[in-house]
Amino acid sequence: MRVRHHAPAGWSTTLREPVSGEHAPPERHAGLSGLLRRLREDLAPGAPAGRLVIGAQPLLGRDLGGR
Numbered sequence: 001m002r003v004r005h006h007a008p009a010g011w012s013t014t015l016r017e018p019v020s021g022e023h024a025p026p027e028r029h030a031g032l033s034g035l036l037r038r039l040r041e042d043l044a045p046g047a048p049a050g051r052l053v054i055g056a057q058p059l060l061g062r063d064l065g066g067r
Contacts, residue, residue, distance in 0.1 A: 001014070003035070010028060010031060011029040011032065012027065012029070013027050
């Protein structure tokens with residue numbers, strides 16, 4: 001999943017199919033609340049509304065420890 005900020009137009013998310021590598025068309029979100037709601041729905045569909053924990057994760061398999 002790629003999240004991008006498009007000032008002043010809002011945010012976009014693009015999903016990539018893990019098996020085929022195909023990219024889905026980007027979804028646009030006018031505000032941060034809509035973006036976060038969509039992330040929770042995509043990443044943790046069983047989580048109760050209002051619950052999203054965001055943490056650091058290495059990018060592209062590289063260890064970012066110490067940076």
